[in-house]
Amino acid sequence: MKTRLFAILCVLFIGGAVWAQEPSDRPQRTPEEEALRQTTRLVRELGIRDSVRIDTIYRMHLKYAVIRQKGLTRAENMERMQAIHNELKNLLTAEEFERFMNHPAEQPRRPRGTNALMPATSPAPTELQPADQP
Numbered sequence: 001m002k003t004r005l006f007a008i009l010c011v012l013f014i015g016g017a018v019w020a021q022e023p024s025d026r027p028q029r030t031p032e033e034e035a036l037r038q039t040t041r042l043v044r045e046l047g048i049r050d051s052v053r054i055d056t057i058y059r060m061h062l063k064y065a066v067i068r069q070k071g072l073t074r075a076e077n078m079e080r081m082q083a084i085h086n087e088l089k090n091l092l093t094a095e096e097f098e099r100f101m102n103h104p105a106e107q108p109r110r111p112r113g114t115n116a117l118m119p120a121t122s123p124a125p126t127e128l129q130p131a132d133q134p
Contacts, residue, residue, distance in 0.1 A: 031065035046096045060087050
């Protein structure tokens with residue numbers, strides 16, 4: 001009985017460890033593929049036609065894709081994103097950069113267990129007035 005229980009627990013623990021692993025069958029993109037994808041999306045959304053500007057934007061994306069592959073901390077990743085925005089501000093026209101910054105972000109995923117009918121964010125609390133003041 002104890003041996004059977006021990007065997008079942010071992011199978012469960014090993015199965016749990018295997019199930020918790022990240023899927024490795026999904027190939028990682030190379031920096032070149034990532035830069036090409038980002039450049040294509042930006043050029044399509046902003047309607048850029050100048051091949052020199054497109055090449056410059058691609059080289060910028062490639063530079064930061066190589067940096068990203070190094071496995072950055074959260075703070076380093078935030079600095080990388082800020083540097084990308086600063087470079088894009090210099091590469092794009094004022095109108096293009098404004099459209100880039102105001103582009104609606106992808107819809108954030110709802111945390112598990114939330115009701116689909118509830119708002120994603122709660123409304124800001126209102127200030128309460130003391131009862132003795134008019």
